[in-house]
Amino acid sequence: MTAWYLERYHGSDDDVGVVGMFTDQARVGHFAVPRASLEAEDPDALFRVLVATTMFQRRQDVQIMRVLRGIAPRDVEQLTSAATLLASAKNCGCPAALSLEGLLAQCDLRKDDLRRGTCDFAPSIACLPKRHAVLLKRYGHFGKVPTALALNLKAHNASDLASLRRGCIEATGSPEAAAECLEDALCKSWRVSDKISAMYLSMLSNPDLWPGRAPWTDGLDWTRWVVIDSNVDLFLGWLGYDGLGTYAARREFIHAIARQIDLKSMKAGLQAFNPRIVQQAGFLFMSAANRRSTDRDCSKEAGACGRCPKQISRACPLNRR
Numbered sequence: 001m002t003a004w005y006l007e008r009y010h011g012s013d014d015d016v017g018v019v020g021m022f023t024d025q026a027r028v029g030h031f032a033v034p035r036a037s038l039e040a041e042d043p044d045a046l047f048r049v050l051v052a053t054t055m056f057q058r059r060q061d062v063q064i065m066r067v068l069r070g071i072a073p074r075d076v077e078q079l080t081s082a083a084t085l086l087a088s089a090k091n092c093g094c095p096a097a098l099s100l101e102g103l104l105a106q107c108d109l110r111k112d113d114l115r116r117g118t119c120d121f122a123p124s125i126a127c128l129p130k131r132h133a134v135l136l137k138r139y140g141h142f143g144k145v146p147t148a149l150a151l152n153l154k155a156h157n158a159s160d161l162a163s164l165r166r167g168c169i170e171a172t173g174s175p176e177a178a179a180e181c182l183e184d185a186l187c188k189s190w191r192v193s194d195k196i197s198a199m200y201l202s203m204l205s206n207p208d209l210w211p212g213r214a215p216w217t218d219g220l221d222w223t224r225w226v227v228i229d230s231n232v233d234l235f236l237g238w239l240g241y242d243g244l245g246t247y248a249a250r251r252e253f254i255h256a257i258a259r260q261i262d263l264k265s266m267k268a269g270l271q272a273f274n275p276r277i278v279q280q281a282g283f284l285f286m287s288a289a290n291r292r293s294t295d296r297d298c299s300k301e302a303g304a305c306g307r308c309p310k311q312i313s314r315a316c317p318l319n320r321r
Contacts, residue, residue, distance in 0.1 A: 001235075001281050001282060001285050001312060002261055002263070002266065002277070002278055002281040003266060004281065004285060004298075004308070004312070005277075005280060005281030005284055005285065006263075006266055006267045006270075006277075006281070008296060008297070008298060009284055009296070010208075010267070010277070010280075011211065012296060014294040014296045015280075015284070016061050016283075016284065016287070016290050017056065017061070017199055017203070017227060017280075017283075018203055018209045018210075018280075019035060019038065019203050019204075019209065019210055021065075022049045022052060022053075022203070023035045023038075027065050027069075028052055028065055028068045028069065029068045029069035029070070029071060029076070030071065030072070030073045030076040031048060031049075031051070031052040031068050031071070031076055031080070033045040033048055033049060038204065038215060039212075039215050040215075041162040041215055043082070043159070043160035043161065043162065044080070044081065044082075046160065046161040046162060046204075047080055047081075047082050047149070047150075047160065047161060048076075048080035049200070049203070050149060050161065050186075050200055051079055051080045051145065051146050051149060052068060052080075053196055053199055053200045053203075054145050054149070054191055054192060054196055055067065055068065055136065055138070056196070056199065057191070057193065057195065057196060057229075059138075060289045060290075061287070061289065061290055062289050062290065062293050067136070067137050067138075070137075071135060071136075075135050078128070079132060079135065079136075079146050080146065082149070082150040082153060082160070085128065085146055085147045085149075085150035085151075086150045086151070086154060088127070088128045088147070089103075089127075089128075089147050089150070089151060092125055092126075092127045092128070093122075093125050094107075094121070094122045094125045094127050095122075096121055096122065097127060097129070097147065097151075099151060099154075099155070100148060100151040100152050100154070100155045100188070100189070101155075103129075103144055103147060103148050103151055103190065104148070104190060106121055107119060107121060107129065107144060108120050108121050108141075109129050109130065109133055109140055109141045109143050109144050110133075110140035110141060111133055111134075111139075111140035115134065116130070116133075116134060117129065117130030117131060117132070117133035117134055117140060117143050118130065118140075128143075128146075128147060129143040129144045129146075129147050130143060131143070132144075132145070132146055132147070141190075141191075142191065144190045144191075145189075145190055145191050148189045148190035148191075149189050149190075149192075151189075152185070152186075152188055152189040155188070156185055164182065164185055165182055165216060165219075165220070168181035168182040168185065169219040169220070174221075175219055175220050175221040176221040176224070178219055178220050178221070179201070179220045179221040179222070179224045179225070180224070182201065182220065183197045183198070183201060183224070183225075186200065186201070194228070194247040195227055195228055195229060195247070197225075198224075198225035198226060198227050198228075199225075199227045201216070201220070201222075201225050202222065202225035202226070202227065202276050204216040205217050205220050205222035205225070206222045206225070206274070206276050207222070207271060208263070208269075208270050208271055208274050208276070208277050209276065209277075209280075222276075223255070223273065223274065223275055223276075224251075225276060226251050226254050226255075226275050226276050226279040227276070227279060227280075227283065228247060228250050228251065228254075228279070229283065231282070231283045231284075231286040231287045232250075232254075232279060232282055232283050232286070233250075234282075234286040234317075235279075235282030235283065235285065235286050236250060236253065236254075236282075238282075238286075238315045239253075239257065239282075241253050251275075254275050254278060254279050255275045257275075257278060258273060258274065258275035258277075258278040258279075259273060261278055263277055263278075285315075285316065286315075286317060287317075288317040288318055291317075291318055292318070297318070299316075299318035305319050
């Protein structure tokens, strides 16, 4: 399965959840940023990609990309400007918006019967989260995400995401501890889970997911981060995993599998041990929606299923039986 991914998708324009996707306007619309801006740790670019990353949960990737492409440039600018979000939170008149703690504990944002953003805490205030609840086309409370991300940086006394990373590295004694610190800091925000933080942090730090040198490789244990979703759970089930359902337990199982796969011998330039690559292989192989959306996939080729080992072919969601 890993060999299939490395041959078909790794480093291609059709890989999902990696830097190439978030720098491609054809895929994520005006949320796309130049790769050079991420390499330079541009604060606006880093924040914009984090906002976009939070959208990739509980819906198919192709659906989320469609939503992102449908958001107008001016609205994207508002959704992804930490300075704009903080200024609005300070000046909108809602006490719940003054701090991350208030936004998490007091704000009861939702959508009304007409799909407009509303709440019971301060229903008369026209705050940005109410507007964002409509723009993002997710659950009503999803409108809190951009403002919460900005308030989270403020709560950690960080001027931007790059300074948050530097602070974790300086405050801890090892790359492993720094990675945990940074992950924990991101997960304190609204709707940022282990999966979302891993997706974002691996994108910026994993050397085998970035053409050239990933900007956040140094100082962090980038091997920690694997992205576990429903497709990866299908992959784990196929492998026979019957352990604990916690994120940490499933991550350790993927690490154990990855230790048995020497990626360096499979493709020039790769690290020998890289759990994120092995996880990405399982994710894409099991992701029927993502594979159907591209002509690159082997399911579009006559007789392709006969080239895979039988066990792999039986697991394939697009096998033409």
